Amino acid sequence: MTKLSRKTRRRLYGVLWWLAALLFLSFLAFPVLWMLSTSLKPTTEIFKLPPTWVPETATTAAYATLLEQGHFLRYLFNSLLVALATTGLSVLVASMAGYVFARIQFLGRKAVLFGILTAQMIPGVLFLLPVYALIRQLGLLDTYSGLILANVAFALPFSIWMMYGFYRHIPRDVEEAAWVDGAGTLRTYFRVVLPMARPGLVSCAIFCFLTAWDEFVFALTLINSDELRTLPVGLFSFIGQFGIEWNYLMAGAVLVTLPAMVFFILFQKHVLEGYSSGAVKG
């Protein structure tokens, strides 16, 4: 093969790669851009034919209306509260449990681990009725606590697996040294182990936050009053309220997506590492 033809081939290969990459990216990014574009249009432009790709007269009127309308900010507050509480509780509980599974041989360890693995397959929708009945029995229907409890429970199995996988790859020597120095299990855990496990805790937190932020079914059924609604349910109820005024809906959609994006950008490195190592090391 001559030198020139190899060079041409490489160039052709580069062009093909970029074409494929652009196709892949535009499929993934297009709906998000369309959501943004629609949210910046005035209502009259929504019903224009043919539709405009970029708003002719960009306006933030839809955002202003949404935010003035009060409900939306309330939903945002509720969502943040529920998601952050779910994240905090799940990470705390999962990190303790994951540590025990990774380090301590106790009676029934294998059986409990297997049970947790199985629990991961159970979707919340299927247990809606018994969970609803339980939350009612506990007197937590239509409260933040009830929703948070349900969210934590369904985020726990995967979180425990994540933390368990993570602790297994932390060398034991440091802990053994701490114990030899006379520190008890609890002290070793909080002073020595937790600081080392920070990257794992962050990955776990991101998983929990995004799961809770996305949660819809429990929020739809365990909460009745409008003041306690979370964003996904609130947005869903807007369909009826705003009719087909898609610019308001899309402005809401952008605002619901934004916190997840901020959370992701802040901790991006950890997410990619956490998920990847979980997948590869299993």
Add this chain to the structure above:
Amino acid sequence: MRPRKSTTFWRNRNNGTAYALLAPALLILGLVILYPLLNTLWQSLQHHVLTRPYQDGFVGLDNYAQAIADAEVREAAWRTVLFTVCAVGAKLALGMLGALLLNVKMRGAAWVRSFYMLPWLVPSVVAALVWRWIFNDQFGIANEMLQRVGGPAINWLGQDVTAMFAVILVDVWRGLPLMTLLLLAGLSTIPRETIEAAMIDGSNAWQRFWRVVLPQLRTVLIMAGTLSLIGTFNSFNIIWVMTGGGPAHATDILVTHVFRTAFQGFDFGYASALAILILLLITLLTALYRRLLERREATDLD
């Protein structure tokens, strides 16, 4: 010698502390998952309609028989399998392509890598709303693009086949980034030498992919595929917000069906039996998927 010594050392630690650290997790899981599971199992053997308490009583497997005999349930089950197999298949295939694409050392690849996770960050309810707007039959951008190239305007969410296509597409859209991420992580663990050795043996890229790369991705494929199967099977949010299971049950999968049954009829016994049957079906599907990959392993060795 050392590992053994170490295990005895760990085993001798205080079991009480272990249980204490474990207690919150077990308490929550027991209360909110195990108890409802057992409750569901028990209820599924009872006749229990909330609005007609005087008829309550043990009925054995009657609820199961009723569910299996129900044509609507059987249709929903087939639709669920169709939906799940198509969506997971597409995610695996496109995710593999995406991972191979991003794995290439190319100027700009890093730039692409920082954007492809975007759909994963869009909450599922939001994703469903956005796509509902894209597929709007009058003012949607999907029809606009189609008509530009001379196609017809389609009532996407109003016809059975196109509605099913649309909900599958949205599920694929949202699940693709995570699949790509996991497969990309798997690709990065493959030692370069194995691929170089195959190149020296004179294999082409196609052969290298099937014979060298794919077998080494088996663990990741099992993990990512199982996660995706379970998630897709339970894809309630997207369908509920996009079509509500319609038009005329065309996109009604088991989870949307059971949701409607539970909260409309208040027939707890029947809904419980349905939930247990759905759990069995998920278990069966994931087991089949694993079997498929494990059999491939056997043929690889031949």
